[in-house]
Amino acid sequence: xxxxxxxxxxxxxxxxxxxxxxxxxxxxxxxxxxxxxxxxxxxxxxxxxxxxxxxxxxxxxxxxxxxxxxxxxxxxxxxxxxxxxxxxxxxxxxxxxxxxxxxxxxxxxxxxxxxxxxxxxxxxxxxxxxxxxxxxxxxxxxxxxxxxxxxxxxxxxxxxxxxxxxxxxxxxxxxxxxxxxxxxxxxxxxxxxxxxxxxxxxxxxxxxxxxxxxxxxxxxxxxxxxxxxxxxxxxxxxxxxxxxxxxxxxxxxxxxxxxxxxxxxxxxxxx
Amino acid sequence: xxxxxxxxxxxxxxxxxxxxxxxxxxxxxxxxxxxxxxxxxxxxxxxxxxxxxxxxxxxxxxxxxxxxxxxxxxxxxxxxxxxxxxxxxxxxxxxxxxxxxxxxxxxxxxxxxxxxxxxxxxxxxxxxxxxxxxxxxxxxxxxxxxxxxxxxxxxxxxxxxxxxxxxxxxxxxxxxxxxxxxxxxxxxxxxxxxxxxxxxxxxxxxxxxxxxxxxxxxxxxxxxxxxxxxxxxxxxxxxxxxxxxxxxxxxxxxxxxxxxxxxxxxxxxxxxxxxxxxxxxxxxxxxxxxxxxxxxxxxxxxxxxxxxxxxxxxxxxxxxxxxxxxxxxx
Numbered sequence: 080x081x082x083x084x085x086x087x088x089x090x091x092x093x094x095x096x097x098x099x100x101x102x103x104x105x106x107x108x109x110x111x112x113x114x115x116x117x118x119x120x121x122x123x124x125x126x127x128x129x130x131x132x133x134x135x136x137x138x139x140x141x142x143x144x145x146x147x148x149x150x151x152x153x154x155x156x157x158x159x160x161x162x163x164x165x166x167x168x169x170x171x172x173x174x175x176x177x178x179x180x181x182x183x184x185x186x187x188x189x190x191x192x193x194x195x196x197x198x199x200x201x202x203x204x205x206x207x208x209x210x211x212x213x214x215x216x217x218x219x220x221x222x223x224x225x226x227x228x229x230x231x232x233x234x235x236x237x238x239x240x241x242x243x244x245x246x247x248x249x250x251x252x253x254x255x256x257x258x259x260x261x262x263x264x265x266x267x268x269x270x271x272x273x274x275x276x277x278x279x280x281x282x283x284x285x286x287x288x289x290x291x292x293x294x295x296x297x298x299x300x301x302x303x304x305x306x307x308x309x310x311x312x313x314x315x316x317x318x319x320x321x322x323x324x325x326x327x328x329x330x331x332x333x334x335x336x337x338x339x340x341x342x343x344x345x346x347x348x349x350x
Numbered sequence: 351x352x353x354x355x356x357x358x359x360x361x362x363x364x365x366x367x368x369x370x371x372x373x374x375x376x377x378x379x380x381x382x383x384x385x386x387x388x389x390x391x392x393x394x395x396x397x398x399x400x401x402x403x404x405x406x407x408x409x410x411x412x413x414x415x416x417x418x419x420x421x422x423x424x425x426x427x428x429x430x431x432x433x434x435x436x437x438x439x440x441x442x443x444x445x446x447x448x449x450x451x452x453x454x455x456x457x458x459x460x461x462x463x464x465x466x467x468x469x470x471x472x473x474x475x476x477x478x479x480x481x482x483x484x485x486x487x488x489x490x491x492x493x494x495x496x497x498x499x500x501x502x503x504x505x506x507x508x509x510x511x512x513x514x515x516x517x518x519x520x521x522x523x524x525x526x527x528x529x530x531x532x533x534x535x536x537x538x539x540x541x542x543x544x545x546x547x548x549x550x551x552x553x554x555x556x557x558x559x560x561x562x563x564x565x566x567x568x569x570x571x572x573x574x575x576x577x578x579x580x581x582x583x584x585x586x587x588x589x590x591x592x593x594x595x596x597x598x599x600x601x602x603x604x605x606x607x608x609x610x611x612x613x614x615x616x617x618x619x620x621x622x623x624x625x626x627x628x629x630x631x632x633x634x635x636x637x638x639x640x641x642x643x644x645x646x647x648x649x650x651x652x653x654x655x656x657x658x659x660x661x662x663x664x665x666x667x668x669x670x671x672x673x674x675x676x677x678x679x680x
Contacts, residue, residue, distance in 0.1 A: 134574065137578060138578075139574050139577050139578055159577075159580045159581070159582055160580040162580070163578065163579050163580030164580075166578075167578065167579075168574075168575070168578035170572070170574065170575055173571060173572075173575065174571075174572070175570055175571060175625075176430070176431075176434040176435060176436060176570040177436060177570055177620060177625035178620070178624070178625050179567070179570075179624070179625045179626070180624065183567075183624070183625065183626060187567055187568055187571070187579065188579060190564060190565075190568055190579045190580050190581065191579060191580035193564075195561060196560065196561070198353050198354050198357075198628070199353060243579060
C-alpha cells in the first residue's frame with residue numbers, strides 16, 4: 080500500500096486540544112487506502128472536509144489523531160524535503176504576487192531536490208522541460224504565469240508538481256529513493272470551462288497511464304470520477320459515508336444521499 | 351548554469367555601477383575639489399584640504415548612502431515577498447516608526463536616557479516595534495499570520511506616530527528642528543564609525559537574505575503551496591521578518607526614515623530582471639545603493655551651498671513613481 084490513513088481526526092483548534100478543551104472536529108475516524116498506481120477520488124458536498132483531508136494526507140497539516148503511513152513509514156517521520164520529493168499537491172487556485180514566467184514556476188517544483196544555496200542545474204532544467212512536455216505546455220515556457228488562461232495555469236501548476244516528483248524514467252543521478260510519485264489534486268476541474276475540463280481529465284489520465292503517477296483528487300465532477308478514478312471515498316460532515324471501487328460506490332442512491340438531491344436527477348448525471 | 355551566469359553578470363554590473371557612483375559622487379559639491387590634488391601624495395593629509403573634503407566629509411556620506419540605499423531596497427524586496435504584496439515598503443510593519451520614536455526620545459530627553467546617542471535609541475525603538483508586531487502576529491497562530499502582521503504593523507505605525515507628535519509637542523524649538531531634520535531622512539550625520547557599528551547587523555541580515563531568497567519565491571505562491579514543495583514556512587517567515595526588520599532598523603538608525611527607496615527600486619528591478627528573488631535581491635541591493643548615492647548628490651548640489659535632506663529628493667522622485675505604479679496596476 081502506497082498511502083494508508085487509519086482512524087484520522089483533525090481539528091484546526093490545536094491550542095485548545097493541548098489544553099484539553101473539547102473542540103469541533105473537521106475530520107473524524109477517516110480511514111483511506113491508496114494503492115500504488117491507483118486514482119482515488121474524494122467526493123462530498125462543500126464543507127465536508129475534502130480539502131482538509133487532502134492537506135492532512137499530503138502532510139501539509141498534521142492529524143489530531145490517527146496514523147498516516149507512506150510506504151509503511153509514518154508521514155511525520157519524513158523530512159519536509161524527502162516528503163516533497165515523494166508527493167506533490169496541486170491546489171484549487173494558484174495566484175502569484177509577482178510576474179514569474181512559466182519556466183520559473185515549474186522550476187520552483189525543484190526546491191526539494193536542491194541544497195540551501197544550490198541553484199538549479201541541467202538535471203533540474205531537464206526535469207522541468209520533461210514536465211512541461213508531459214502537460215503540453217512547452218510552448219508557454221517563456222510566458223508570464225499571470226497572463227495565462229485558467230486552463231493553461233492549471234496545466235502549468237500540474238507541470239510544477241511533476242517537476243517536483245521528477246516523473247522522468249529511472250532514478251535521478253545519485254539518488255536511491257523509491258520512485259513511486261503521489262499527486263494530490265484539489266478540485267482540478269473547478270472553475271474551468273468544458274473544453275479545459277475535458278483537457279484536464281485527458282491529461283490526468285495520460286499522466287496516470289504513461290508516467291505511473293498515483294493520484295488522490297477531490298472533486299464535484301461525477302463524470303471525472305467515473306472516467307479516471309479506480310476507487311472513491313464519499314465524505315460528509317467530516318466522516319466517510321462510503322468507500323470502495325468506483326463502480327460499486329458511485330451509485331445514484333449513494334450520491335443522492337451524499338448531496339441531498341433527488342435520485343432521478345443523479346441517475347441522469349451518471350448516465 | 352544560465353541562472354548562475356545571469357546572476358553573476360547582474361551582480362558584477364551592479365557592483366561596478368555602485369562603485370563608480372560612490373567614487374565619483376564625492377567630487378560633486380558646493381566646494382569643488384580636484385582629482386589630482388585629492389590623490390596627491392606629495393601634500394601631507396593635514397594640509398590637503400581637497401583630500402580632507404573627499405575622505406572625511408563626502409566619501410563617508412557617499413558610502414552611507416550606498417549602504418542605506420542598498421539595505422532599504424533589499425529589505426523592501428524581502429518584506430514584499432514575505433507579505434506577498436508588491437506595494438509593501440520596509441516601513442509598513444512599524445520598524446521605522448519605532449526607530450523614529452526612539453530617535454525623537456533621544457533628541458528630546460537625551461540627557462535622562464540610559465543610551466544617549468540618537469543611533470542607539472532609534473535601534474532600540476526599532477527593536478521594540480519588531481517585538482510588539484511579532485508577538486501580535488504569533489498569538490493564536492501556528493506560524494506567523496501575515497494578515498495580522500500587516501494589520502499590527504499599520505496600527506503600530508499610527509500609534510507610534512501619535513507618540514512622536516506628543517514628544518515633539520513637549521520639546522523646545524531647537525529639539526523640534528533637529529527632530530524634523532532627522533525625520534526627513536538625512537545622511538549628513540553619517541561617518542565611518544556609524545557605518546562600522548551598523549556593519550555586523552547588516553552582514554547578519556544579508557546572510558539571511560541570501561539563504562531565504564529561493565524560499566521567498568515559493569512563499570509568494572501561498573504558505574500551503576510552499577509547504578507542499580518542502581519549504582519550512584514558519585522558519586522562513588520568521589527569518590524574513592527578523593532579518594528585514596534588523597536591516598531596516600540599522601538603515602534608519604544611520605540616516606533616518608528615507609522614503610520610497612524600498613519600493614521604487616524593487617519594482618524597477620523586477621521590470622528588468624523578472625521576479626526570481628535570487629536575482630532580484632542582489633540587483634535591488636546594487637541599484638538601491640546607486641540610486642541613493644545619486645539622490646544624495648542631487649540633494650547636496652541642486653541648491654548649493656544649501657544642502658537638502660536626501661529624503662526630500664527620494665520623495666519627490668518616489669511619490670509620482672508610486673502613483674504611476676498604482677495606475678499601471680489597474
